[in-house]
Amino acid sequence: EVQLVESGGGLVQPGRSLKLSCAASGFTFSNYYMAWVRQAPKKGLEWVATISTSGSRTYYPDSVKGRFTISRDNAKSSLYLQMNSLKSEDTATYYCARFLWPTSWFAYWGQGTLVTVSS
Amino acid sequence: DIQMTQSPASLSASLEEIVTITCQASQDIGNWLAWYQQKPGKSPQLLIYGATSLADGVPSRFSGSRSGTQYSLKISRLQVEDIGIYYCQQASSAPWTFGGGTKLELK
Numbered sequence A: 001e002v003q004l005v006e007s008g009g010g011l012v013q014p015g016r017s018l019k020l021s022c023a024a025s026g027f028t029f030s031n032y033y034m035a036w037v038r039q040a041p042k043k044g045l046e047w048v049a050t051i052s053t054s055g056s057r058t059y060y061p062d063s064v065k066g067r068f069t070i071s072r073d074n075a076k077s078s079l080y081l082q083m084n085s086l087k088s089e090d091t092a093t094y095y096c097a098r099f100l101w102p103t104s105w106f107a108y109w110g111q112g113t114l115v116t117v118s119s
Numbered sequence B: 001d002i003q004m005t006q007s008p009a010s011l012s013a014s015l016e017e018i019v020t021i022t023c024q025a026s027q028d029i030g031n032w033l034a035w036y037q038q039k040p041g042k043s044p045q046l047l048i049y050g051a052t053s054l055a056d057g058v059p060s061r062f063s064g065s066r067s068g069t070q071y072s073l074k075i076s077r078l079q080v081e082d083i084g085i086y087y088c089q090q091a092s093s094a095p096w097t098f099g100g101g102t103k104l105e106l107k
Helices: none
Strands: A003-007 A010-012 A018-025 A033-039 A045-051 A068-073 A078-083 A092-100 A105-109 A113-117 B004-007 B010-013 B019-025 B033-038 B045-049 B062-067 B070-075 B084-090 B102-106
Touching: A003 A092, A018 A033, A018 A092, A018 A113, A033 A068, A033 A078, A033 A105, A045 A068, A045 A078, A045 A092, A105 B033, A105 B045, B004 B084, B010 B019, B019 B033, B019 B084, B019 B102, B033 B062, B045 B062, B070 B084
Parallel strands: A010 A113, B010 B102
Antiparallel strands: A003 A018, A018 A078, A033 A045, A033 A092, A068 A078, A092 A105, A092 A113, B004 B019, B019 B070, B033 B045, B033 B084, B062 B070, B084 B102
16 A cells, blocks of 8 residues: 655744655655645645656756755655745645656645744 | 636535536646545545546546546536545646646535
């Protein structure tokens, strides 16, 4: 059974940094692209980042490019999201997702971790 | 960026009723469209991919179709467990974008 468990969320002040983690199990992690998707409170879904199987290729929307960095450790079956220069509009639940390449579907999702950016 | 416009934003329907949700793409995305279901308090789940293919374990009362740049999700006989929010997503090109969602409630 595919399992994705996010951690690392919490309350952080604007301008500060936070690193999210996602522990994967139930599949061969190194064989799959992975992604982060976020959902602001009572709002819709927004893709945040995608990373290739080896980690050599990363993709971001303009809203987070230059501030967020996605990375992975295949030996630990773990995915990460380093978030810098956080803004109030980054407040959201962040989901880790298994990303099918090149079809670009988000096939499996974790339960999410809440990040609140507030002073 | 490709914009995805869903309608209606909310929908109230009775059990066993036929429900249809639509998603309009701002440009041609072919069959590069997915639908997700988010039940209350849960994370989204892939429902349909490639505009018409059901994901593993999805009941056959769900179906997807395409007409040009308009996509539809149909529930043939609404069940209690179908209540939630439905999102479409274009997978044609980055940035991969979602529709605003359709909240489905029981009447």
